Amino acid sequence: MSAQMNAARPPQGNENPEEPFIPDFSEGAETGLYLALFELLDEGLIITGDEIVLEANSAACRLLERDYRQIAGKPLCDLFPSERDFLDARARLFIQGEMRGSLRVALPGERHRDLRFVAAARIRPGIHALILSPDIIAEAYANAPFTDEPPADTVWPRLAAAVEQPVIVIDENERIAATNAAALEALGLKRGSIVGHALNACMEVEWPGVNASPVACLQVPGRAEAIHARVLPGPKPDWRLLILPPADQPKIASTGDSASAPISPETGDDAIERVFADSPLPTLLCEGPELGIFAANAAAARVYGYSRTALCGMRIGDLRVQPEDGRNPTESGIWQHRRKDGSVFDVDILAYPIESKSHPGAAVVMHDLPDAPLLAFETRLRQAVDLKQLEVHFQPLIDARDNSVRGGEALLRWHHPELGLIPFQRFAGVARDAGQLTRMGDWILQTACTEAATWNGAGQGVRVTVNIALEQITHGDLAARVRHALAASGLPARLLELDLDERVFCDDSARVVTTVAAIAEMGVQLAIDDFGRGLASIPRLKRYPVRALKLDPQLVREVGIRDDSDAIVEAISSMAGILGLDVLARGVETDAQQAFLSALGCHLQQGPLFGRPMTAEAFRAYLATK
Numbered sequence: 001m002s003a004q005m006n007a008a009r010p011p012q013g014n015e016n017p018e019e020p021f022i023p024d025f026s027e028g029a030e031t032g033l034y035l036a037l038f039e040l041l042d043e044g045l046i047i048t049g050d051e052i053v054l055e056a057n058s059a060a061c062r063l064l065e066r067d068y069r070q071i072a073g074k075p076l077c078d079l080f081p082s083e084r085d086f087l088d089a090r091a092r093l094f095i096q097g098e099m100r101g102s103l104r105v106a107l108p109g110e111r112h113r114d115l116r117f118v119a120a121a122r123i124r125p126g127i128h129a130l131i132l133s134p135d136i137i138a139e140a141y142a143n144a145p146f147t148d149e150p151p152a153d154t155v156w157p158r159l160a161a162a163v164e165q166p167v168i169v170i171d172e173n174e175r176i177a178a179t180n181a182a183a184l185e186a187l188g189l190k191r192g193s194i195v196g197h198a199l200n201a202c203m204e205v206e207w208p209g210v211n212a213s214p215v216a217c218l219q220v221p222g223r224a225e226a227i228h229a230r231v232l233p234g235p236k237p238d239w240r241l242l243i244l245p246p247a248d249q250p251k252i253a254s255t256g257d258s259a260s261a262p263i264s265p266e267t268g269d270d271a272i273e274r275v276f277a278d279s280p281l282p283t284l285l286c287e288g289p290e291l292g293i294f295a296a297n298a299a300a301a302r303v304y305g306y307s308r309t310a311l312c313g314m315r316i317g318d319l320r321v322q323p324e325d326g327r328n329p330t331e332s333g334i335w336q337h338r339r340k341d342g343s344v345f346d347v348d349i350l351a352y353p354i355e356s357k358s359h360p361g362a363a364v365v366m367h368d369l370p371d372a373p374l375l376a377f378e379t380r381l382r383q384a385v386d387l388k389q390l391e392v393h394f395q396p397l398i399d400a401r402d403n404s405v406r407g408g409e410a411l412l413r414w415h416h417p418e419l420g421l422i423p424f425q426r427f428a429g430v431a432r433d434a435g436q437l438t439r440m441g442d443w444i445l446q447t448a449c450t451e452a453a454t455w456n457g458a459g460q461g462v463r464v465t466v467n468i469a470l471e472q473i474t475h476g477d478l479a480a481r482v483r484h485a486l487a488a489s490g491l492p493a494r495l496l497e498l499d500l501d502e503r504v505f506c507d508d509s510a511r512v513v514t515t516v517a518a519i520a521e522m523g524v525q526l527a528i529d530d531f532g533r534g535l536a537s538i539p540r541l542k543r544y545p546v547r548a549l550k551l552d553p554q555l556v557r558e559v560g561i562r563d564d565s566d567a568i569v570e571a572i573s574s575m576a577g578i579l580g581l582d583v584l585a586r587g588v589e590t591d592a593q594q595a596f597l598s599a600l601g602c603h604l605q606q607g608p609l610f611g612r613p614m615t616a617e618a619f620r621a622y623l624a625t626k
């Protein structure tokens with residue numbers, strides 16, 4: 001098979017973690033945990049040191065009548081009407097450890113307001129969390145007689161309800177203060193039989209020992225199997241959170257090496273989506289001994305002349321001239337296939353099994369295009385620039401703090417005569433093998449700068465990001481190309497960002513060093529793309545004029561799911577802050593990812609959550625609405 005089939009390798013899954021399940025919480029980033037969760041609530045959340053406000057959620061900004069930039073990173077005393085009010089609040093909250101009450105805070109225009117608060121336990125040494133509300137929790141407490149019990153806490157039950165992962169909240173008296181529907185389903189219990197009751201009356205719990213892995217063993221009456229739950233610090237002193245595995249995940253019989261591993265997210269039906277995303281070639285997904293087709297991509301529909309729905313009611317044998325010639329039907333090699341109109345063509349089949357939860361024993365059957373396409377694919381790619389078959393799409397870069405558009409990333413697309421619109425990553429390998437990366441890179445650089453000049457001519461002030469391949473530096477005069485693109489388009493250099501592959505910073509050649517320095521001197525911003533794969537070291541970063549790091553999308557996809565990814569993102573953010581670098585996240589898909597990244601200080605984000613790649617015309621219209 002030729003180079004383009006490199007994109008059709010069988011998907012590889014991650015190694016199963018040693019933990020009995022994959023939690024949605026991070027032990028190493030409690031600040032991020034609480035902030036991400038409280039973005040889902042109406043109460044205001046302030047995370048603060050003794051003197052500085054570290055983070056604030058949207059509700060806190062509304063209560064204090066300020067935007068995020070007027071709160072985060074500012075002195076804590078700025079939130080109070082006077083120094084006396086600040087010192088009084090500081091003593092009550094951080095020295096005396098007052099858990100709930102009322103605070104007088106300053107508002108713009110020399111106004112003030114009394115807010116009720118609930119003070120969470122220290123989430124790290126010297127770091128505290130305050131929950132602010134105009135009328136929840138403390139108002140009832142303030143009006144109650146001195147001898148009354150403190151009012152029921154409504155915040156943490158709502159927090160538990162907002163989380164998808166099964167969670168149980170245990171108070172300081174070993175009573176179950178809150179639980180969510182996911183936990184009730186996992187335990188097979190009713191809410192009334194558990195919430196408000198003593199923990200030991202509902203189940204037997206074996207807590208982890210000192211220095212042991214933070215996993216508790218739960219034995220629920222009526223269940224033969226034990227359930228293992230992750231233990232995290234709770235919202236108040238001596239409170240604890242129990243994070244259970246999802247209801248559809250295998251239950252764990254022991255915490256030793258023999259414990260069953262969870263279903264890896266890489267081996268589920270997401271793999272099916274990756275098959276179609278990774279291959280521009282005709283692709284069929286089959287199952288059973290007769291290889292019944294249960295999925296087909298658009299390329300297969302075009303080649304065979306059937307609709308995708310019609311293909312899904314057929315078998316591989318229905319497409320073959322000789323379905324039974326003594327070979328295994330899934331065997332790779334040359335086969336004769338037939339179109340709907342009866343015409344016959346030879347195909348070079350690549351077949352391999354794929355894991356699917358809903359289609360056990362599934363297989364991929366993929367092949368090249370008919371009529372000598374292996375040579376034609378590369379030949380047509382060489383002609384794509386001259387035939388004006390390339391175009392640029394743009395994906396917005398958003399500042400998650402105020403939802404403003406900070407930039408647009410230029411993404412190459414190829415209008416293939418038979419396959420339709422193909423994203424760059426699907427033909428990148430062929431372009432590299434054909435020696436076309438430098439030429440295509442020059443084209444997209446010039447086109448993107450010209451388009452971005454029209455945005456900023458309308459007063460947008462939005463920068464454009466262009467990805468640069470190592471070949472453009474080593475086999476071309478990139479600095480001269482950049483200078484020409486800026487001059488020809490009229491785009492200010494400060495509004496151009498070039499994203500460089502980490503491999504660039506592993507090349508110590510004089511050409512690379514000189515080129516990168518020359519581009520930076522023009523005022524162009526340089527960023528490292530897909531940072532976090534482990535190639536670029538800190539000493540190397542300090543030698544180059546880099547101003548931003550873009551997180552590897554795989555890391556972004558796993559934040560809040562894998563502890564190691566959480567820790568890596570937090571470490572990168574901390575390192576970047578020390579070096580004065582921006583951190584950008586690509587591939588953000590969910591509100592939870594957005595909130596978690598924001599909590600770690602990564603506010604510049606792009607991905608499907610904010611907008612998918614769009615044509616130049618559509619992107620201009622999108623900017624006009626901002």
